[in-house]
Amino acid sequence: MEFHTPGRPDDLPPFETLWARASALSVLEAAGAENGHEYVGPFVHHDDSGGNEWRLTRLEGGRGVLVGADHECDDHSSVEGFDPYAGPDWLPWDLLAELEDDREQGFAYWWDGARWDRIDYPDIIGNDGLNLLLKHLATRESALSRVMQHLDVPSGSDAWDEGAPRLDRVLQLAEERTGTEEQWRAVLDDAVVFIAKAQADSEYRFREPDECEAAPALEVAERCGLIAGTSPEELPAGKGRPDDWSWTPRPRW
Known part of the structure; x- marks a missing residue:
């Protein structure tokens, strides 16, 4: 795209x-x-x-x-x-x-x-x-690639072939929004195993392997309304632009 x-x-x-x-x-x-x-x-x-x-x-x-x-x-x-x-x-x-x-x-x-x-x-x-x-x-594939690249996993490697399907399942569940909490927990547990291994193998190691957990990820999925039966958090709609609300462009540097 x-x-x-x-x-x-x-x-x-x-x-x-x-x-x-x-x-x-x-x-x-x-x-x-x-x-x-x-x-x-x-x-x-x-x-x-x-x-x-x-x-x-x-x-x-x-x-x-x-x-x-x-x-x-x-x-x-x-x-x-x-x-x-x-x-x-x-x-x-x-x-x-x-x-x-x-x-x-x-x-x-x-x-x-x-x-x-x-x-x-x-x-x-x-x-x-x-x-x-x-x-x-723009696509699910490009979103997956972004995560794998940040995990320092080379495209076409054995590690990529092992991990890509696990992380793609998270993206798939998110788009479908029909996965139960039990399904999400199982998918995230599986994803975390790979994420922890990738962090351990990475020369950058943004997280220690024992810091990779499914529980906080499951909470985010629930708050975003990705789990079946949950509703996403949202802001109330505005009720008209305030009279004193203005925006003036300015240089950033």
Whole structure:
């Protein structure tokens, strides 16, 4: 799946698919396979440790919002009146204000329950960073590859052939959302065995093998609503853009 530059709403998978993949990577992160995705509720936060990040948030009513920034994509900072939040009233304004207080965000996409949308960009914006930050979630295979690479497992190796099916089962369960708690526990127990072995064999070793556990991963799966019979955490929808809420682009450096 190819992304456009700048990103377009139809580059993104449907919200539930994107949520499942991002959440699954957060589940694996909690299990010990650090990959830059963390569920901090009620959103998944991706941080590549290089000044680039995004947050995927669920909102009531089957809606959601994706907000992020890549430090190399700041064309908008020179556009007078540029406002990425000129969208629907139901955007989570308190969250957006909090994020803007922390750092300027470079893009905002919102899901209305049926499709993604964003503001129309002026021609000066050559790239908003979507292709740099979300491409690994375009397919299940690319999401799996991201985790395996962070575990320092070479593609085509015996270790890859051993571990890929185990971790892919986590991604599969996340997308299906029909797995019971017992099924999830069994799959995570199996995944943790491989994750611990990969950490032990890695020259980087982000986690010690005995720090890899299924219990915290199972908790994340439940909070994200991936286990059958559970409901994901979500933010209430906004009730209109506050009169005193403004956004002014500014240089990042």
